[in-house]
Amino acid sequence: MSKKLVDASELLNRYAAGERDFSNIYIEGSDELASANLSGIILNGAVVAEMLLDNINLSASKLRETDFGQASLYGANLCGVDLTRANLRYAVLDSANLSDACLVDAHLKGASMGNVNFTRCNLSGAELSENPWLEGAIFCKTTMPDGSIRINNT
Numbered sequence: 001m002s003k004k005l006v007d008a009s010e011l012l013n014r015y016a017a018g019e020r021d022f023s024n025i026y027i028e029g030s031d032e033l034a035s036a037n038l039s040g041i042i043l044n045g046a047v048v049a050e051m052l053l054d055n056i057n058l059s060a061s062k063l064r065e066t067d068f069g070q071a072s073l074y075g076a077n078l079c080g081v082d083l084t085r086a087n088l089r090y091a092v093l094d095s096a097n098l099s100d101a102c103l104v105d106a107h108l109k110g111a112s113m114g115n116v117n118f119t120r121c122n123l124s125g126a127e128l129s130e131n132p133w134l135e136g137a138i139f140c141k142t143t144m145p146d147g148s149i150r151i152n153n154t
Helices: 006-014
Strands: 004-006 025-027
Touching: 006 025
Parallel strands: 004 025
Antiparallel strands: none
16 A cells, blocks of 8 residues: 655644544654644554654554654653654653553564663564663563563562
């Protein structure tokens, strides 16, 4: 399936007009989405790779199989998102809130995840680097890639 090209301004305008489903689109690289509130958006299968998305609010969004490869999501609100099978390889997720998120079978190899809140996050089957950078990350009732439950940070 080919992806429809949508620029960031068009996406923001359509979202402001009440549209939420932007599945299978390709968003051109831009910094216009940094700090945007796109809570509840549906971007299943979309490509938003290599974009500056710092401090974006994508809470409660559907992002299944979305390509965020090499994107910067520093400080992003990803609370309650569905990132099943999403590509987050080499993405910057530092200080992001991923509490209550679903990252089942997500690809996180090479991602920077310092100070990320993984509270009640499901990482079952997620692909992580051999030694992921997780300094300061919060794990509380988190389902780890091997299926074990991490109760606290210790």
